[in-house]
Amino acid sequence: MSRDSSTFKESYNQALRLVAGLGVNGTLPTESALAAELDVSRTTVRAILTGLDEAGIITWEGRRKEVLRAPVKADYFGKSETASATDRVSSQFMEYVLNSDLAPGTALHESELKKRFDVSSTVIREFLIKFSRFGLITKERNRSWMLRGFTRDFAEELFEVREMFERRAFRRLLEGGSGAPAWQQLIALAPAHEEILARIDADYLAFPRLDERFHRTLIEYYNNRFMSDFYEIVAMVFHYHYRWNRGNEKERNRAALIEHLAIIRALEAGDTAAAEAAFQTHLANAKGTMTASALWD
Incomplete structure (x- = not known):
């Protein structure tokens, strides 16, 4: 695992917390025990230990790994560097559910999802727990999870x-x-919209991820933690919904692309009235599309 990857950085931070709990002069367990504790490979454990040793946090000589000092805030990777692991799982999971046509009642196993998305069990579990609050996923007795139905209400x-x-x-x-910043970020999405629109027959399945980026840009600009947390389930249902009627999916995506571009063009022109009108139209049509196209349980 690359030391530049978000998963490595997340595991490194987890190791720092473990070191902090041991205290100065404490000793870390064996590489095998650390691999199990951090839920990573022994190769990754060695990379983490090398990093801790280089930072002067531990001394590593053979099997002995002694804590020299307590970690400080500067030793930890920042949230922006580690959050991408969870964000990446969100998008990958949504695409997996969408493209695999998973029906209600499908069992989801943490071990399989961990391998599929190449992240730790901790990331997978936190992601599934977050979604379980909304009732679309429920925990079963045998450590698996169940994909539940999607009702009109x-x-x-x-x-x-x-x-x-x-x-x-x-x-x-x-x-x-x-x-x-978000104003310019939305405008910068215009070429991606135009590219999909120009090859709509072949590329219409690329729209859900772009749709999520468009709407998430607004939510992130608002910068409200509760709104951002809630938006994960919005993305799951409206941008990657796994039970849309596939019969007119291309036409739906083409219409939404054109609506997005109408908003973007109004922003480019600095016409706030036109931008707001186009945005209201887009939301109204999104609701109509959902009602007409979803396969209700």
Whole structure:
């Protein structure tokens, strides 16, 4: 595992917390025990130990690994460097569910998901626990998880909250003006939209990830931790929903691409009234599409 990867950095931070708990002069367990504790390979454990030794946090001589000093804040990798592991699992899981046509009642095993997404069990478990709060995934007795059904009431309630959040986020974006980072980030997505639209027959399945990027840009700009947490389930249902009627998927994606571009073009022109009108139209059509196209349990 590369020392530049987010998974390595997450494991390194976990090792720092373990060292902090041992205290100065404490000794770390064997490489095998550390591999089990951190849920990584022994190769990764050696890379972590090398990093700790180089930083002067431990001394590593043969089998003896003694703590020299307590870790300080500067020793830890920042959230921006480690959060990508969980973010990556979110997108990969959504695409996996979508492209595999997983039906309600499908068992999801942590060990299989860990291998599929090349992350630690900790990341997988935290991700599944987060989604279980919304009722789309439930924990079973044998350490597996179950993909549950998707009801009309659930979707309508979820969309109502989505509308409130996104309307508020878009309004703040417009208030921030063209100098707001998210304003320019949305405009920068135009080429990606145009590329998919130009090859819609072959590339329409690439739209869900772009759709998520478009809407997540607004949510992240708003910078509200509760809104950001909630948005994971929004992305699951509306950008990667696993039970859309595939019969008109290409047409739906083409229409949404055109609506996104209408918003982007209005932002490019600095026309806030046109941008807001186009955004309201897009949200209204998204709800209509959901109602007409979802296969309800």
